[in-house]
Amino acid sequence: MRRMRQLGRPDRVGISWRPEFAAGILAHLEEIDVVEVLIEPHLSTSRRQRQALQFLVRQVPVVFHGVSLGLASSFAVEARRLDAIARFLDSLRAEAWSEHFAFVRAGGIEIGHLAAPPRAEWSVDATLQNLHRLVRTVGRMPALENVATLIEPPGSTLGESQWIGAIVRQSAAPLLLDLHNLACNACNGGLDVTQLLAHWPLEAVTTLHLSGGRLIGEPARYARHVGAQRMLDDHRHDVSPAVLGLLAQVRARVVQPLDVIIERDGNFPAFEQMRAQLRAARAALRAGRALPAPPAPAGAHHREVSDELAVV
Numbered sequence: 510m511r512r513m514r515q516l517g518r519p520d521r522v523g524i525s526w527r528p529e530f531a532a533g534i535l536a537h538l539e540e541i542d543v544v545e546v547l548i549e550p551h552l553s554t555s556r557r558q559r560q561a562l563q564f565l566v567r568q569v570p571v572v573f574h575g576v577s578l579g580l581a582s583s584f585a586v587e588a589r590r591l592d593a594i595a596r597f598l599d600s601l602r603a604e605a606w607s608e609h610f611a612f613v614r615a616g617g618i619e620i621g622h623l624a625a626p627p628r629a630e631w632s633v634d635a636t637l638q639n640l641h642r643l644v645r646t647v648g649r650m651p652a653l654e655n656v657a658t659l660i661e662p663p664g665s666t667l668g669e670s671q672w673i674g675a676i677v678r679q680s681a682a683p684l685l686l687d688l689h690n691l692a693c694n695a696c697n698g699g700l701d702v703t704q705l706l707a708h709w710p711l712e713a714v715t716t717l718h719l720s721g722g723r724l725i726g727e728p729a730r731y732a733r734h735v736g737a738q739r740m741l742d743d744h745r746h747d748v749s750p751a752v753l754g755l756l757a758q759v760r761a762r763v764v765q766p767l768d769v770i771i772e773r774d775g776n777f778p779a780f781e782q783m784r785a786q787l788r789a790a791r792a793a794l795r796a797g798r799a800l801p802a803p804p805a806p807a808g809a810h811h812r813e814v815s816d817e818l819a820v821v
């Protein structure tokens with residue numbers, strides 16, 4: 510295992526592009542291995558703005574991140590959105606891109622949120638159909654990201670790792686594992702995040718997201734759910750030691766090279782604070798490399814759904 514790690518390319522640590530960080534990123538490119546750029550804000554920009562993006566692509570490895578397709582839906586992903594993304598990725602000769610295990614619209618109504626779908630056999634099939642449509646148009650599979658949810662999606666009959674594992678195995682899609690989303694869902698479901706991690710298809714992970722959120726009170730209407738508090742994935746806080754610990758655990762469990770991206774969407778700190786988090790992520794990767802790889806639990810990918818749904 511150690512040998513395979515050494516033969517692969519090194520892990521990369523980077524940050525999601527936000528205008529608030531532009532100066533900080535460009536001033537510290539020697540500390541940033543990769544930058545993740547949202548696709549949608551750039552789909553209808555001016556020629557000058559597109560040139561600015563092309564300038565960034567020439568300065569640092571860039572990967573792209575989409576939020577609008579709504580792939581985990583029984584509604585067919587819209588052809589015009591796929592066409593626009595295909596043209597965008599081709600025009601920038603994109604190295605890699607990602608999207609979400611989420612639905613974002615239904616019946617002509619935009620939710621304005623990356624919502625977790627009911628996790629069931631029918632939504633596995635519907636997501637696979639959308640991925641098939643996507644690959645036909647775009648020509649390449651995105652890495653797919655797990656989303657945070659405050660409640661177990663109503664109508665679910667599968668646990669999250671089981672649901673995602675089924676889609677990843679059948680589509681051969683890479684996995685973008687957002688460790689804060691994973692931690693949020695564990696907290697909100699009253700589950701042990703380390704135990705959950707052992708059941709995810711980590712061999713498919715190419716990219717990890719790190720971010721921060723906050724605890725909020727338990728809404729009375731959800732009082733029957735386990736846990737007195739819920740974790741909100743607001744991307745307005747620093748990466749926690751707990752999430753960095755998960756990063757080390759993932760690094761210890763897999764052999765493939767990883768991209769690690771820190772996300773921040775508000776309450777923007779001085780860039781020095783982001784640099785400190787980049788260093789903390791590198792330290793967690795080093796710590797993970799020094800850990801022995803734990804054995805996979807028996808039946809890791811065939812666990813009964815009741816394990817995860819017992820709390821709802």
Ligand SMILES: [Fe+2]
Nearest residue numbers: 654687718772
């Ligand atoms: Fe994320």
